[in-house]
Amino acid sequence: MADPMKIRANMVGDKVEVKVLMSHEMETGQRKDAKGATIPAWFIQNVTATHNGKTVLSAEWGPAVAKNPFLSFRFAGGKPGDKVAITWTDNKGDKRTDEATIAA
């Protein structure tokens, strides 16, 4: 199981700004190791963000997203105290979900 995500959710005006820092190698499958063997691709493919069970963002990623991915987005309809949950799934089938509370 991968390390937890760091999630911040803050009110910006009447919207909620979410910032997520994930911990993942995001190996491209293009690199070679010291022996010349290709290092297999290992990267997050799907990211879903939900607020009160409603999807507020879903993303498909390729291996070109940077290592330890950062993502920020804004949605309407949230209020302080609500929960925002983020889930990612990588190409090996590993997945992780973390939750944060919206701060004022």
Place this chain on the structure above:
Amino acid sequence: MNVGRRKALQGTGGAAVLGLAMAAGLFRPGTAWAADWNKAAFDTKSLNDAVKAMGGAGAAESKDITITSPDIAENGAVVPFTIASKVPNTAAIAILVEKNPNILAANFDIPQGTEPWVNTRVKMGQTSNVIALVKTADGKFHYASKEVKVTLGGCGG
């Protein structure tokens, strides 16, 4: 004679254990894991092919899309991008790096109520045009592009 195969066939454990491990999900095929991951689009090399793989006919250049990023990225492994779209009914925003091995880096579906604004970091192998591609709710595509110079690549070994 293939001894390993013999042993497995004897059923003294090998095959059964493997079967159990499969059922428990320890071994999973490495490809096509995520059902809603558009592999065809992520395999494309050009903007036109990517648009086609995402179900569009072609993309029109638009001044309503803004790309905020450094003009010169010192480290191609981590290049921050903010994409904002003023195109009405923006339903998805994709980031494409023209000279990467595969052009599509990321695609974000923007549901109703979420601002057409994303901020993320991508890898760039070399100096390249970066394209922000916007899909509207009625399936039309718009794009804007910007050149970002890279002084150190992000895809080398």
